[in-house]
Each structure stands twice: as C-alpha cells, then as structure tokens.
Amino acid sequence: MESGADAAASFDPLRPLLTRVAYRMLGSVADAEDVVQDAFIRWLGTDRDAVREPAAFLRRTVTRLCLDQLKSARAQRETYVGPWLPDPLVEEEDDDDVTLPLMLALERLSPLERAAFLLHDVFGVEFDEVAKTIERDAAATRQLAARARTHVRDARPRYKLExxxxxxxxxxxxxxxxxxxxxxxxxxxxxxxxxxxxxxxxxxxxxxxxxxxxxxxxxxxxxxxxxxxxxxxxxxxxxxxxxxxxxxxxxxxxxxxxxxxxxxxxxxxxxxxxxxxxxxxxx
The missing domain is CATH 3.10.450.50 (Nuclear Transport Factor 2; Chain: A,)
Structure with missing residues (x-):
C-alpha cells in the first residue's frame, strides 16, 4: 500500500504534462488518459529508486506507448466515417501553440516524425533525450524533426490573434x-x-x-x-x-x-x- 502511495506521490504531479504529451500524439482524450494510466501501472512495477529523472523516464514511457497506439489508430482512421477531427479541448487559456490545424497537419506525419516534432519543438526536450525516447540516433532524430517542421509549417499561425x-x-x-x-x-x-x-x-x-x-x-x-x-x-x-x-x-x-x-x-x-x-x- 505504501509502495502504491509512494508511486502516486511521484507520478501525480507529472500526470497533467504526460496527458498533454499523449493527447497531442493521439488526438483523443480517452486514449491519452488510458496511455497515462498504463504508464502509471508500469511505474508501480518499476524500481523507482534507480530512476534518476522520473519526468524524463515517464515521458519516454508515454511516448513509446503512444507510438504503439498510433499503429492501430492509423488503420482505424482509414475506415472512419467522414472527416476526422481530434477530440475538442475547451480551455480557458490560449497559450497552447498546438492549434487544431496543426494537430490535423500532424496526422499526415509518420509516428516518429510526430514524436520528434512534438517533443523537441513543442515541449522543448533536447534532441539527445528525444533520440533516446524514440530509439533512434541523434542525427536521424534531427532529420525526423526537420521533415516534420517542413510538413507542418503552413499550419502554424503566422501571427498571434488577440x-x-x-x-x-x-x-x-x-x-x-x-x-x-x-x-x-x-x-x-x-x-x-x-x-x-x-x-x-x-x-x-x-x-x-x-x-x-x-x-x-x-x-x-x-x-x-x-x-x-x-x-x-x-x-x-x-x-x-x-x-x-x-x-x-x-x-x-x-x-x-x-x-x-x-x-x-x-x-x-x-x-x-x-x-x-x-x-x-x-x-
């Protein structure tokens, strides 16, 4: 019981950030919550004393779970009835750089391009850490992010609307x-x-x-x-x-x-x- 409480104490402060990562990878609130809960279950079974940076470890776990999920999600999107849009998030603040048109542009990327772009360009993760997360070398990761940037450039707002x-x-x-x-x-x-x-x-x-x-x-x-x-x-x-x-x-x-x-x-x-x-x- 104490072990579970200890795991929750270190995990729960990171849950909002992990959910943001998962939602921007998947475009689904329910799927993002499921992935984050799966990550928590894995965290329960982890030797947490051996983890020096829980935030980085859990972000890697969530990203990899999302990459697995995207493989089946792509097949489901092919049979989706009518246009597909991400689940709507109604927010009080408008400081999120990942707008709906950008999320639609991300759908056209490969899962690895999507992960590299989101982690580095949106969440500010260093390329070495992104490379470790997606299990590619740093040079390949930079290429993935560069290709993604080219594809989504037109979807990013040219100026901030008041x-x-x-x-x-x-x-x-x-x-x-x-x-x-x-x-x-x-x-x-x-x-x-x-x-x-x-x-x-x-x-x-x-x-x-x-x-x-x-x-x-x-x-x-x-x-x-x-x-x-x-x-x-x-x-x-x-x-x-x-x-x-x-x-x-x-x-x-x-x-x-x-x-x-x-x-x-x-x-x-x-x-x-x-x-x-x-x-x-x-x-």
Missing amino acids: KAHGLEIANAFFAASRSGDMGALGAMLAADVGMWSDGGGKRPAAMVPVLGFDTVMTLHRSLAVLFGKYGSTLVHVGTINGLPGFVTREADGEFQTTALEIEDGKVAGIYVMRNPDKLKHMH
Whole structure:
C-alpha cells in the first residue's frame, strides 16, 4: 500500500504534462488518459529508486506507448466515417501553440516524425533525450524533426490573434449563423474558407470537407433554417484546441463544438465536432 502511495506521490504531479504529451500524439482524450494510466501501472512495477529523472523516464514511457497506439489508430482512421477531427479541448487559456490545424497537419506525419516534432519543438526536450525516447540516433532524430517542421509549417499561425478579438469573432459567428443573418456571416468568411464536420457516423454531418465561400454559405443557409426551427443553445464561448470558438447544445440534446481558424481577420477554417463519443469528456 505504501509502495502504491509512494508511486502516486511521484507520478501525480507529472500526470497533467504526460496527458498533454499523449493527447497531442493521439488526438483523443480517452486514449491519452488510458496511455497515462498504463504508464502509471508500469511505474508501480518499476524500481523507482534507480530512476534518476522520473519526468524524463515517464515521458519516454508515454511516448513509446503512444507510438504503439498510433499503429492501430492509423488503420482505424482509414475506415472512419467522414472527416476526422481530434477530440475538442475547451480551455480557458490560449497559450497552447498546438492549434487544431496543426494537430490535423500532424496526422499526415509518420509516428516518429510526430514524436520528434512534438517533443523537441513543442515541449522543448533536447534532441539527445528525444533520440533516446524514440530509439533512434541523434542525427536521424534531427532529420525526423526537420521533415516534420517542413510538413507542418503552413499550419502554424503566422501571427498571434488577440484572445479578446478572437472571442468577439466567435460570438458574432454564433449570432449570425443561428439567426440566419447571411450578410453578417458572409462578411466574416475568407474567400477560400473551408468547413470540416466530424460526426463519426453517429450524428448527421457533412461526409466530406465543404470548401469555398459559396459552398460554405449555401450550407449555412440550410443550417440556419434548421437552427430557426429546432434551436441551438450557446453554452460557452472560449478557446477550443487553441482556436476561438464556442460550445452549443443542439436540438438532439447533445453538445457540439465549433472552432474558428482566423487569418487576416477572416474566418478561414470552421471545425465542427458532433461525434458524441468525442464529446463525452465534456459532460
């Protein structure tokens, strides 16, 4: 019993960081929590007195578990119904550099590229330690991170959006889209705006990305009719996966999140989560 308490005392302060690493590797809250719990079980069976740096040891353990998980996750994504989006994280702070578009870009990387990029560029881990974690030499690890950086460059925000301004846009987007004010909505959208909706086959959602101003506007005209008839209740306006957005409760009683990618003051990306399996952690 004392051994378990001792393990928890050294593990629990690191749990939030380990969960952040796992979530950014996997894009799933439930899977990240499972991986971290698995790491804790392994920590229970470890000779902890022989571990000089528990944080580094546990980060290595979590990363390797995630790499194993990604192998099966890739196969599942290939059969996923409609666009796949990461589980939404509704956060009070917007200091997270890993925004939703960046997480989608990470999906296009190999698991090792993803690990090298996240550990070094996002979490600030030295390359020697990253190399030890992913079991590659330092030169190969630097190459993996460099390739990843090239692939995700366009997904990283070019400038920081002031939080207050982002939330103003989110509030205005909710009001215009639910009231059917297409003039106000159209004024917010970029010419090349895109919309991605993840229903996972569990709730109605567009089966393919909706791309271009005219197509997005046509869809929202149809949605406005449904919102007017059945309603859509605003629950929260805040930061969702590093982007301004809002949480609503829809006519079917389920939550929905909408995250907005803003470029040059216009909405360039609309990311809507409707899959109830990915919203369970919000209840």
